[in-house]
Amino acid sequence: MASGKELCEGVEWRIRVVDGSSEVLVPPTGLARKVWLRTKGLISGLGMKVRMFLKQAWDMGANDPRKVIHCIKVGLALTIVSLVYFMRPLYDGVGGNAMWAIMTVVVVFEPTVGATLYKCLNRVCATCLAGFLAVGVHWIASQSGDRFEPFVVGASIFILASIATFSRFIPSVKSKFDYGAMIFILTFSIVAISGYRVDKLFDLAHQRISTIIIGTSLCIFVIMMVCPIWSGQELHSLTVRKMDKLSDSLDGCVTQYFTNSNGEDDQKLQGYKCVLSSKASEESMANFARWEPSHGRFNFRHPWKQYLKIGASMRSCAYCIEALNSCINSENQAAESIKKHLSTSCLKVSSSSSSAIKELAESVKKMNKSPNMDLLVEEMNSAVEELHNDLKSLSHLLNPSTTAENQISATGLVPFMEIIPVVTLASILIEISARIEALVGSVEELVEESEMKDKIVAKEEKPEGTMKALQRV
Amino acid sequence: MASGKELCEGVEWRIRVVDGSSEVLVPPTGLARKVWLRTKGLISGLGMKVRMFLKQAWDMGANDPRKVIHCIKVGLALTIVSLVYFMRPLYDGVGGNAMWAIMTVVVVFEPTVGATLYKCLNRVCATCLAGFLAVGVHWIASQSGDRFEPFVVGASIFILASIATFSRFIPSVKSKFDYGAMIFILTFSIVAISGYRVDKLFDLAHQRISTIIIGTSLCIFVIMMVCPIWSGQELHSLTVRKMDKLSDSLDGCVTQYFTNSNGEDDQKLQGYKCVLSSKASEESMANFARWEPSHGRFNFRHPWKQYLKIGASMRSCAYCIEALNSCINSENQAAESIKKHLSTSCLKVSSSSSSAIKELAESVKKMNKSPNMDLLVEEMNSAVEELHNDLKSLSHLLNPSTTAENQISATGLVPFMEIIPVVTLASILIEISARIEALVGSVEELVEESEMKDKIVAKEEKPEGTMKALQRV
Numbered sequence: 001m002a003s004g005k006e007l008c009e010g011v012e013w014r015i016r017v018v019d020g021s022s023e024v025l026v027p028p029t030g031l032a033r034k035v036w037l038r039t040k041g042l043i044s045g046l047g048m049k050v051r052m053f054l055k056q057a058w059d060m061g062a063n064d065p066r067k068v069i070h071c072i073k074v075g076l077a078l079t080i081v082s083l084v085y086f087m088r089p090l091y092d093g094v095g096g097n098a099m100w101a102i103m104t105v106v107v108v109f110e111p112t113v114g115a116t117l118y119k120c121l122n123r124v125c126a127t128c129l130a131g132f133l134a135v136g137v138h139w140i141a142s143q144s145g146d147r148f149e150p151f152v153v154g155a156s157i158f159i160l161a162s163i164a165t166f167s168r169f170i171p172s173v174k175s176k177f178d179y180g181a182m183i184f185i186l187t188f189s190i191v192a193i194s195g196y197r198v199d200k201l202f203d204l205a206h207q208r209i210s211t212i213i214i215g216t217s218l219c220i221f222v223i224m225m226v227c228p229i230w231s232g233q234e235l236h237s238l239t240v241r242k243m244d245k246l247s248d249s250l251d252g253c254v255t256q257y258f259t260n261s262n263g264e265d266d267q268k269l270q271g272y273k274c275v276l277s278s279k280a281s282e283e284s285m286a287n288f289a290r291w292e293p294s295h296g297r298f299n300f301r302h303p304w305k306q307y308l309k310i311g312a313s314m315r316s317c318a319y320c321i322e323a324l325n326s327c328i329n330s331e332n333q334a335a336e337s338i339k340k341h342l343s344t345s346c347l348k349v350s351s352s353s354s355s356a357i358k359e360l361a362e363s364v365k366k367m368n369k370s371p372n373m374d375l376l377v378e379e380m381n382s383a384v385e386e387l388h389n390d391l392k393s394l395s396h397l398l399n400p401s402t403t404a405e406n407q408i409s410a411t412g413l414v415p416f417m418e419i420i421p422v423v424t425l426a427s428i429l430i431e432i433s434a435r436i437e438a439l440v441g442s443v444e445e446l447v448e449e450s451e452m453k454d455k456i457v458a459k460e461e462k463p464e465g466t467m468k469a470l471q472r473v
Numbered sequence: 474m475a476s477g478k479e480l481c482e483g484v485e486w487r488i489r490v491v492d493g494s495s496e497v498l499v500p501p502t503g504l505a506r507k508v509w510l511r512t513k514g515l516i517s518g519l520g521m522k523v524r525m526f527l528k529q530a531w532d533m534g535a536n537d538p539r540k541v542i543h544c545i546k547v548g549l550a551l552t553i554v555s556l557v558y559f560m561r562p563l564y565d566g567v568g569g570n571a572m573w574a575i576m577t578v579v580v581v582f583e584p585t586v587g588a589t590l591y592k593c594l595n596r597v598c599a600t601c602l603a604g605f606l607a608v609g610v611h612w613i614a615s616q617s618g619d620r621f622e623p624f625v626v627g628a629s630i631f632i633l634a635s636i637a638t639f640s641r642f643i644p645s646v647k648s649k650f651d652y653g654a655m656i657f658i659l660t661f662s663i664v665a666i667s668g669y670r671v672d673k674l675f676d677l678a679h680q681r682i683s684t685i686i687i688g689t690s691l692c693i694f695v696i697m698m699v700c701p702i703w704s705g706q707e708l709h710s711l712t713v714r715k716m717d718k719l720s721d722s723l724d725g726c727v728t729q730y731f732t733n734s735n736g737e738d739d740q741k742l743q744g745y746k747c748v749l750s751s752k753a754s755e756e757s758m759a760n761f762a763r764w765e766p767s768h769g770r771f772n773f774r775h776p777w778k779q780y781l782k783i784g785a786s787m788r789s790c791a792y793c794i795e796a797l798n799s800c801i802n803s804e805n806q807a808a809e810s811i812k813k814h815l816s817t818s819c820l821k822v823s824s825s826s827s828s829a830i831k832e833l834a835e836s837v838k839k840m841n842k843s844p845n846m847d848l849l850v851e852e853m854n855s856a857v858e859e860l861h862n863d864l865k866s867l868s869h870l871l872n873p874s875t876t877a878e879n880q881i882s883a884t885g886l887v888p889f890m891e892i893i894p895v896v897t898l899a900s901i902l903i904e905i906s907a908r909i910e911a912l913v914g915s916v917e918e919l920v921e922e923s924e925m926k927d928k929i930v931a932k933e934e935k936p937e938g939t940m941k942a943l944q945r946v
Contacts, residue, residue: 057643067642075635078662079627086623086666099663106634106659150559154552161579162548169540170530186579189551190572193559276792280753316795319749323796326904388890395889416868417861424900427893431799 069227070111077105077222081215100208104215109223113295114231114288116223120216121291122180127212130184131205133160134191138201141192153192161185175287232289232298235282235307236364242278242314243361245271247354249321250432254350257328257425258343269325275318282311297367299457303449310364310446313439317357320432327425335418341394342422345387349429352380353436360443369447377440384433387426394419542700543584550578550695554688573681577688582696586768587704587761589696593689594764595653600685603657604678606633607664611674614665626665634658648760705762705771708755708780709837715751715787716834718744720827723794723905727823730801730898731816742798748791755784770840772930776922783837783919786912790830793905800898808891814867815895818860822902825853826909833916842920850913857906860899867892 061068085098108119141152164181167173173181194201249272255261256269286304294300356376363370534541558571581592614625637654640646646654667674722745728734729742759777767773829849836843 053643053645056645057639060642061639067639071635071638074638074658075631078634078658079631082630082662082666083623083627086626098666102662102666103659106655106662150556153559154556157555158548158552161551162544165544165547166530166534166540169533170526172526172529182579185547185551186576189555189575189579193555193571193575276788277750277752279750315749319792319795320799322789322792323901323904326793326908327900330900330904391893392888392890415865417865420864420896420900423893424897427800427803427897428796431796431803435799 066227066229067111070229073222073226074105074109076226077109077218078102080222081105081218098211100211101215101218104212105219108216108219112229112231112234112285112288113223114285114290114292116219117291118176118288119179120220122177123183124209124212124216126177126180126183127187127209130187131191131209134188135201135205137188137192138194157189157192160188175283176290228295230289230292230295230298231285232292232302232304233296235285235289235304236298238278238282238285239307239310239314240361240365242275242311243357243364246275246314246317246321247357247361250317250324250357251350251354253321253325253328254346254425254429258339258347272318272321272325275314276322278311279315282308294457299453301453301457303446303453306442306446306449309442310439313435313442317432317435317439320428320435324425324428324432327421327428330421333418334421335414338394338414338419338422342387342390342426345383345390346422346426346429348383349380349387349433352376352383353429353433356380356436356440360440363447364443367447367450369444373440373444377437380433380436384430387430391423391426394423539700539702540584543702546695546699547578547582549699550582550691551575553695554578554691571684573684574688574691577685578692581689581692585702585704585707585758585761586696587758587763587765589692590764591649591761592652593693595650596656597682597685597689599650599653599656600660600682603660604664604682607661608674608678610661610665611667630662630665633661648756649763701768703762703765703768703771704758705765705775705777706769708758708762708777709771711751711755711758712780712783712787713834713838715748715784716830716837719748719787719790719794720830720834723790723797723830724823724827726794726798726801727819727898727902731812731820745791745794745798748787749795751784752788755781767930772926774926774930776919776926779915779919779922782915783912786908786915790905790908790912793901793908797898797901797905800894800901803894806891807893807895808887811867811887811892811895815860815863815899818856818863819895819899819902821856822853822860822906825849825856826902826906829853829909829913833913836916836920840920840923842917846913846917850910853906853909857903860903864896864899867896 081101082098085101104123108116108123110116110119137153137156141149141156144152164185168178168181191201191205194204248268249270252265252269286308289298289302289304292298292300294302356373356379359370359373359376363373554574555571558574577596581589581596583589583592610626610629614622614629617625637658641651641654664674664678667677721741722743725738725742759781762771762775762777765771765773767775829846829852832843832846832849836846
């Protein structure tokens with residue numbers, strides 16, 4: 001196909017060359033051919049784009065098969081619910097009950113368990129609440145006579161819809177009940193304006209709520225049974241992965257600078273960049289994780305909020321690594337002798353910092369306080385101390401106090417400007433180590449809180465345990 | 474109420490003190506009172522929380538009245554559509570056509586014009602496309618006999634739902650058609666499993682699509698007529714605001730450091746922080762802005778993507794300001810003499826940088842290339858040059874080459890460690906000025922592209938203009 005395309009383009013070129021002379025002789029053929037070639041070009045261009053798009057999609061699926069699994073899960077849930085209603089004559093047409101079950105599945109099914117549970121619970125609760133309220137309003141409206149009925153209904157819809165919409169702007173409501181507020185407005189309006197009598201409404205409401213519950217149950221079942229993806233687990237492993245990346249970037253940058261090696265993997269060096277703007281995704285994951293029941297090593301009330309603090313600490317480290325990187329790539333290159341003078345201690349600081357981050361990642365991974373952590377932090381601090389000392393002794397390189405005759409032209413002495421890049425790098429490294437200490441603090445908080453919660457859960461479960469033991473007796 | 478609560482708590486305390494002796498005498502009263510007091514405490518605590526929540530909501534509304542206006546708009550649109558269907562007997566119950574119009578309004582109404590248009594267009598197109606496809610599948614299924622019908626329907630739902638769900642993961646689809654893909658799955662499933670004959674389906678589809686169009690038209694009318702909030706305008710003014718904040722932070726930090734004044738507004742100094750994690754919100758705004766027709770000074774194809782580039786440049790400046798801030802707040806304080814030596818040139822760099830950013834903000838605001846920009850950048854560069862020179866001459870302070878007898882104890886000489894913070898600060902300032910130049914580049918690109926688009930639009934509009942003129946003749 002590719003060779004065919006090339007051939008076409010070749011033909012087109014030749015035509016353009018002879019355009020001037022042939023156009024007068026056979027204008028219709030020329031025009032038709034032009035249109036044909038243009039169309040063909042467009043089609044092949046479109047085909048190219050489609051092929052590119054498909055390739056991109058294929059790569060995405062191959063890189064993260066869980067996305068493909070999610071799609072299959074959606075298809076599965078939807079097929080089940082559709083066929084149930086297709087085979088059994090439960091429905092009364094397109095607008096009937098089947099629709100609500102299908103709509104629930106389509107709207108509520110999200111890639112992670114937490115997001116799905118959030119939507120399911122919000123949907124069920126908001127539907128019930130709005131349904132009851134609307135039945136009440138409907139009753140009041142029907143009691144107030146034909147003349148006032150539209151006013152009562154209209155005013156109640158206006159007021160409640162406005163309030164519910166406003167509540168969606170409030171951060172605490174938005175993070176937990178955004179979807180619920182929308183469903184509340186929807187259900188309330190639909191039920192309030194319905195022309196049915198109240199007793200028939202109850203019937204309808206019962207059917208509707210039961211279909212919604214069927215839909216949500218099916219969703220929850222499929223999402224939790226077929227290769228579940230937990231928001232909490234995702235947030236957890238994302239945090240660990242980001243720590244590893246930070247550590248690799250930090251170590252890689254400094255090593256590359258001092259050893260002048262370009263062999264380092266560029267992708268590895270740029271790893272810190274994914275930490276820079278991760279706030280939004282972390283927040284949404286933590287929000288969804290709160291809805292998840294205990295899974296794996298995580299209890300129901302795992303301190304997910306602490307991950308946001310860790311994320312913030314990691315970002316503050318990443319900002320510094322960004323500055324470090326710019327310092328490394330700056331045009332002002334440092335004198336080799338100065339680089340040599342500071343290289344040992346700088347490399348020590350960077351390697352001890354990065355192994356501290358690695359250990360933190362391990363600690364988060366295993367969710368226990370690492371026994372080596374204090375030692376590593378101490379090592380990092382002593383490396384920083386050493387770097388301090390090396391920096392102090394730098395002045396001797398600048399100005400060996402023993403033989404200071406003609407400082408500017410003396411060999412072995414370095415102009416002040418050439419030490420600036422290394423000094424800047426060193427002080428940023430020192431700042432990074434301070435920020436890593438803050439990171440250590442927030443990781444320790446997480447581990448402690450999680451252990452505390454574990455104990456509380458264990459205590460709460462104990463009575464149940466004894467109950468079971470008693471029952472067995 | 475507050476005094477009453479204090480009284481209660483006082484009573485409770487007294488009871489706890491006499492608990493041991495009085496409990497034996499009047500246990501039921503004590504228990505009842507305890508329960509009552511506990512309940513009262515809970516209720517007053519809840520009341521406190523509710524009051525706090527209402528205060529928060531009130532403040533939010535007072536700070537941004539447009540949010541309140543949006544809520545009123547939602548209420549308005551919903552009341553109109555509800556009353557239309559309530560007063561005219563167009564509907565056949567809760568599940569009828571009214572529902573689709575209401576649902577459309579509830580689901581589609583977003584705070585900004587762009588987001589609403591995106592959802593409206595997606596909804597209408599996806600419904601039409603899915604409807605036609607589903608009717609086709611339905612026809613094929615009904616031709617294949619009773620035995621195979623469920624298989625054909627089930628397989629088609631499974632395959633199309635899976636593919637559409639997968640497409641939602643692809644970034645280019647997600648940014649433009651995420652909502653459409655969901656509506657596609659929904660409509661396709663509902664229509665495909667419907668038990669109607671194909672000719673009746675067309676009827677139904679026609680009704681449904683017309684109600685959806687009524688709903689979307691109403692939404693578009695209300696959102697564009699009543700105090701419209703344009704995503705594009707928002708993105709534009711957000712960009713300008715952020716530039717102002719960056720400039721204030723930069724200038725404020727450096728001034729505070731060198732003049733040792735604490736009078737600077739802390740909020741002003743921390744302004745750069747809102748730039749740090751603005752990527753997600755900027756991207757969604759730019760996505761929605763693409764759907765907006767020309768409004769104010771923005772044409773339909775305004776280069777919104779360029780704002781993302783400007784945002785990235787601003788973030789890279791903000792990362793450096795972050796590092797600068799940490800350097801200012803660091804424990805190692807610089808020697809006063811060194812600070813004095815560099816203060817003039819550092820202040821010059823920071824003030825010229827910040828006025829360059831201010832000018833950029835002006836330039837974006839007015840959407841034309843500022844004539845002073847080149848001059849300001851030159852000024853900034855010459856200030857940087859001056860700072861370079863001052864840095865070079867620093868070595869004299871360290872080691873006055875004329876009288877270098879006993880460097881370490883000589884008065885007026887500064888230990889090397891005490892110059893490090895200022896040197897770091899200076900080199901970060903130099904880096905910031907380099908990043909500001911990149912920012913200047915991206916702003917200039919935006920202005921150029923926008924002027925180019927303006928010209929194209931003017932050209933495209935010209936023939937129409939002559940047509941109109943001809944018609945008038």
